[in-house]
Amino acid sequence: MTDTVLAVLNQPSRSAAPHDPEADAFTWAKPLEEHIQVMDLGLTRGDGVFETITVIDGRPQALEAHLGRFVRSAAKLDLPEPDIDAWRRAIEAVCARLDPVREAYAKTVLTRGVEGLGRPTGWVYAAPSADQTRDRTEGIGVVTLDRGYRHDVERTSPWLLQGAKTLSYAVNMAALREAVRRGADDALFVSTDGYVLEGTRANLIMSVGGRFVTPRTDIGILDGTTQADVFRFAEQEGIETAYELVTLDDLRAADAMWLVSSIRQAAPIHTVNGVRQEMDLGMTERINDFLLARQD
Amino acid sequence: MTDTVLAVLNQPSRSAAPHDPEADAFTWAKPLEEHIQVMDLGLTRGDGVFETITVIDGRPQALEAHLGRFVRSAAKLDLPEPDIDAWRRAIEAVCARLDPVREAYAKTVLTRGVEGLGRPTGWVYAAPSADQTRDRTEGIGVVTLDRGYRHDVERTSPWLLQGAKTLSYAVNMAALREAVRRGADDALFVSTDGYVLEGTRANLIMSVGGRFVTPRTDIGILDGTTQADVFRFAEQEGIETAYELVTLDDLRAADAMWLVSSIRQAAPIHTVNGVRQEMDLGMTERINDFLLARQD
Numbered sequence: 035m036t037d038t039v040l041a042v043l044n045q046p047s048r049s050a051a052p053h054d055p056e057a058d059a060f061t062w063a064k065p066l067e068e069h070i071q072v073m074d075l076g077l078t079r080g081d082g083v084f085e086t087i088t089v090i091d092g093r094p095q096a097l098e099a100h101l102g103r104f105v106r107s108a109a110k111l112d113l114p115e116p117d118i119d120a121w122r123r124a125i126e127a128v129c130a131r132l133d134p135v136r137e138a139y140a141k142t143v144l145t146r147g148v149e150g151l152g153r154p155t156g157w158v159y160a161a162p163s164a165d166q167t168r169d170r171t172e173g174i175g176v177v178t179l180d181r182g183y184r185h186d187v188e189r190t191s192p193w194l195l196q197g198a199k200t201l202s203y204a205v206n207m208a209a210l211r212e213a214v215r216r217g218a219d220d221a222l223f224v225s226t227d228g229y230v231l232e233g234t235r236a237n238l239i240m241s242v243g244g245r246f247v248t249p250r251t252d253i254g255i256l257d258g259t260t261q262a263d264v265f266r267f268a269e270q271e272g273i274e275t276a277y278e279l280v281t282l283d284d285l286r287a288a289d290a291m292w293l294v295s296s297i298r299q300a301a302p303i304h305t306v307n308g309v310r311q312e313m314d315l316g317m318t319e320r321i322n323d324f325l326l327a328r329q330d
Numbered sequence: 331m332t333d334t335v336l337a338v339l340n341q342p343s344r345s346a347a348p349h350d351p352e353a354d355a356f357t358w359a360k361p362l363e364e365h366i367q368v369m370d371l372g373l374t375r376g377d378g379v380f381e382t383i384t385v386i387d388g389r390p391q392a393l394e395a396h397l398g399r400f401v402r403s404a405a406k407l408d409l410p411e412p413d414i415d416a417w418r419r420a421i422e423a424v425c426a427r428l429d430p431v432r433e434a435y436a437k438t439v440l441t442r443g444v445e446g447l448g449r450p451t452g453w454v455y456a457a458p459s460a461d462q463t464r465d466r467t468e469g470i471g472v473v474t475l476d477r478g479y480r481h482d483v484e485r486t487s488p489w490l491l492q493g494a495k496t497l498s499y500a501v502n503m504a505a506l507r508e509a510v511r512r513g514a515d516d517a518l519f520v521s522t523d524g525y526v527l528e529g530t531r532a533n534l535i536m537s538v539g540g541r542f543v544t545p546r547t548d549i550g551i552l553d554g555t556t557q558a559d560v561f562r563f564a565e566q567e568g569i570e571t572a573y574e575l576v577t578l579d580d581l582r583a584a585d586a587m588w589l590v591s592s593i594r595q596a597a598p599i600h601t602v603n604g605v606r607q608e609m610d611l612g613m614t615e616r617i618n619d620f621l622l623a624r625q626d
Contacts (some may be wrong), residue, residue, distance in 0.1 A: 070366040080376030082499040202498030208489040
């Protein structure tokens with residue numbers, strides 16, 4: 035066992051030629067050595083997709099939801115369809131090999147591969163998660179930032195790849211730096227026509243009049259695996275849930291809100307653009323207890 | 331000498347710790363081996379910048395213009411400033427080591443480095459260019475595609491990184507695939523408010539009433555090194571040049587137009603959205619002769 039683990043897939047997509055026809059589904063590799071060529075299109079063009087999966091006590095959470103989104107993201111990029119059985123086996127093996135820690139994560143990456151070879155590159159990397167206690171218990175401040183797109187670009191202009199979880203995340207990281215420059219912890223993207231979209235690496239959930247509301251997922255944002263499970267929790271608790279178009283006015287009127295994602299889980303929002311926001315820490319604790327106890 | 335060459339920079343940014351304090355500015359590496367870790371942010375987040383430089387008979391073209399843009403792109407991403415002297419030395423050494431071919435290219439890449447290490451990764455890769463004769467002499471068809479942004483986002487929303495040459499090029503590659511699906515060779519991006527922007531990896535130049543016109547470079551597009559040199563050619567020939575806001579109507583009214591970029595140089599456009607477009611093949615040849623004869 036080791037504290038970081040890396041498995042390189044031999045044939046990440048069934049339709050592509052395997053790296054080694056004799057090899058198993060994946061090969062163990064040393065995480066801190068070099069495994070990628072400089073002309074891999076994942077690197078030169080951000081041309082690939084990924085998932086980040088929470089691993090609790092060695093158990094990957096929301097695995098099938100992550101695998102489903104991985105396949106949908108790949109399809110949006112016209113990548114050869116990931117061989118889900120091979121990926122599932124690799125993820126489970128990586129999680130089993132990881133040092134026993136309470137919270138870790140597994141990152142799956144599929145790229146278009148080295149330019150000219152026509153063979154995708156794929157791997158699963160896992161490591162312990164940084165401590166998330168502070169974000170979960172004290173909350174986070176967010177600022178709203180223009181995403182530059184209308185809320186309907188996913189439908190009108192699919193080549194903009196909104197709704198796909200791609201390796202081209204430079205804008206997300208720049209927005210995160212801008213949020214920090216403004217004294218916040220994260221950014222919440224807003225469409226040019228005034229709809230609240232998503233965080234830089236998380237979904238928004240609001241509590242409004244006893245209901246849980248999240249932005250509709252057909253407006254160029256990711257369908258969140260953690261968000262879906264928070265809604266599962268809510269339904270189990272008798273809390274009504276809804277996917278809606280959310281405006282900045284709606285945001286101001288919310289009783290409580292969270293950014294939810296893998297690794298961090300539910301982080302209550304204490305400030306929006308410098309304005310204090312009520313937090314529901316009791317509910318936050320129940321949500322995180324639910325999320326951390328997921329068995330699948 | 332060899333047909334592909336790779337130099338890995340020891341200290342791509344002066345402010346960052348070198349990989350090896352005893353080493354030279356760069357280290358020769360085998361281009362077809364693995365040199366990048368899976369947790370390099372250039373790979374996991376498309377978080378880095380690049381340049382592609384034409385190399386004619388072993389001589390890098392528009393080198394200072396490329397280096398200047400490389401530095402400006404890095405600044406837009408808050409990357410530690412590239413050590414231009416080290417990069418220049420590495421590029422010149424790589425070009426000198428390349429097998430003697432008429433046309434090659436050198437690609438410089440600077441990434442934020444392996445997550446958590448705080449040390450950027452940088453390299454120069456060079457290889458012979460594919461034959462560009464057909465695009466240069468027979469021309470290319472383009473389709474116009476929505477870029478999803480207004481023409482002023484570079485000013486209003488700098489975190490969208492428009493105008494920076496980043497590794498997050500998945501949208502450019504998806505637009506290129508969409509163009510091919512529509513029977514064209516390349517796409518020309520248009521802003522949501524109707525201004526023609528740039529190609530997926532090239533700038534547009536139009537010949538209009540004896541003048542050369544290119545879209546203004548403050549509207550979220552790259553300032554093209556090849557475009558600048560075509561304007562240098564034009565001025566030398568007594569042809570007036572202008573940077574303007576260009577609409578689709580202006581495009582339809584052009585006498586001739588080109589997509590210009592490193593490697594391909596000037597490719598005349600024979601079709602826009604399926605409508606035939608007059609080409610000026612004599613002028614195209616003179617432009618490409620000028621570009622391929624550049625001494626710096």
